[in-house]
Amino acid sequence: MHALALLAASVTVVGAVMVITRRVAVHAVLYLVVTLLSLAVILVMQGASFAAMLEVIIYAGAIMVLFVFVIMMLNLGHPDSAREKEWLRPRAWCGPxxxxxxxxxxLLYCMGTFSGPARPFAPITAHDVGLSLFGRYVLMVELASFLLLAGLVSAFHIGRNRVGGN
Incomplete structure (x- = not known):
């Protein structure tokens, strides 16, 4: 069990280092998805499967789609054909x-291992998460949504000026 946790933690650290060191933004996003999925595996090992599902759905799903959308919208770097050839090389996909x-x-090993007896602590339900997010933390959730909106508008403004200037 400890070896699996160490393996998941090492995948998380390697993925995070690769996110920082990649020059191509799409490659960094691929490594970020792997990093977020390995964090979900760590959460499953800790018995927080609901938090792991939220990690996969919100971060590895929705936020990554937003990142890819912004990368496509900005259209930075090489022409499309050269960039697509670089993305399709096997070297770019082997690491992630x-x-x-x-x-x-x-994850498959852990799902088979933990299907036995129930946990001694109470699981976190969707009702608990909803009360936490929209109870005392509602201001922080709304501020985060305004921050994401401001980032999206800024990226659109930068991309629009870049295309218009050429």
Whole structure:
């Protein structure tokens, strides 16, 4: 069990380092997805499967779609054909694919291991998360949504001026 936690933590750290060091934004997003999925595996190992589901749905799903949308909207770098050829090279996909395979194997092993007796602590329900987000933290949730909106408008403004100036 401890070896699996260490393996998931090492995948998370390697993925985070690769996110920081990649020059191509799409490659960094691929490694970020793997990092977020490995964090979800760590949450499953801790018994917080609802938090792991939220991690996958919100961060690895919705936020990554937003990142890819902004990358496509800004259209930075090389012309489209050269950029697509670089993205389709196997070297670009081997690292995230290998890390994702490790994470999937760990998750499948953990799901088989933890299907036995129930946990001694009470699980977090969707009702608890809703009360927490829209109870005393409602101001922080709304501020985060305004921050995301401001970032999206800024990215659109930068991309629009870039296309108009050429």
């Amino acid at each position: 694919g290998l890390l994702a395979a490790i994470v999937c194997a760990e």
